[in-house]
Amino acid sequence: MPNLLLVLADVVAVTLLTFALYLPRHRRRDLAVAYLGVNVGVLGVAAALSSSTVGAGLGLGLFGVLSIIRLRSSELSQREVAYYFSALALGLLGGLGVTEPTVNAAFMAVVLAVMYVGDHPRLLPRMRSQTVLLDRALSREEELTACLAELLGGRVHQVTVQRLDLVNDTTLVDVRYTVPAQRRRAAEDSRTAPAPTGADGARRVGSTAVAR
Structure with missing residues (x-):
């Protein structure tokens, strides 16, 4: 069973990533929908299939397969690719956090902090x-x-x-x-x-x- 608090933390994290970071800075609605859908989908599949024997392989497999499908469907800027992988990572951290939920929650916070600083308008603005x-x-x-x-x-x-x-x-x-x-x-x-x-x-x- 997945940790419900960690699932809630993922929902909060992807909401902040999409509506507090990405949309106010880039204003592209279709990718905001994609980030939410990919995150929730990865979270659900990872939570349903996670176990001590298949957890790591499942995470890497989902990360690779979904990346190939999404990145080949349309051209993305490097910033949008970063947001896309962040949404994937948040979903995996939320769905596979069975043993150490506090560690996974801390990594979620790190992902958000890195995206906030790395994509900040005041970072190398010229x-x-x-x-x-x-x-x-x-x-x-x-x-x-x-x-x-x-x-x-x-x-x-x-x-x-x-x-x-x-x-x-x-x-x-x-x-x-x-x-x-x-x-x-x-x-x-x-x-x-x-x-x-x-x-x-x-x-x-x-x-x-x-x-x-």
Whole structure:
């Protein structure tokens, strides 16, 4: 029989992971549903089949099989993969915690703490990563780096050329860069500033008037 307090701890933990950490930061509802479903499903199967002889093998098997199915179904960012594995881990810790529930509960708290700190908006906020398609075929690394620095308005740290098309004169690159602090503050101010209003009381978004 699974420990009911540990099952309750898993429910609380996955609720915090989904609704207190993931949704406020990333706003993707479909993955929030996936995290809840995967966690509860793994919790139920692990709790029903857990025993001293099959517990470890069951945990590894569920972790591997569900990971392959989910990660092949759609493209996920690395942050979303981290949340996905955290939901899996919480379910396994809740379902397989028969002998030492306090240890499993402590590991649940560690998972939540790591995700809170690791995905915090204030952790390395100026670092960026983008895939950029340039309308020029640039084979020289120095010229490519200078072009990206001017285009992105930041300091380029690493550039990986994914495709150099000399026929169509394009370059597809993956770039890692850092934006200046003043540019980040200006972007935050622009997001929080109210939209200007016209004489008719309508908010102006670009050249389009949105009536209130």
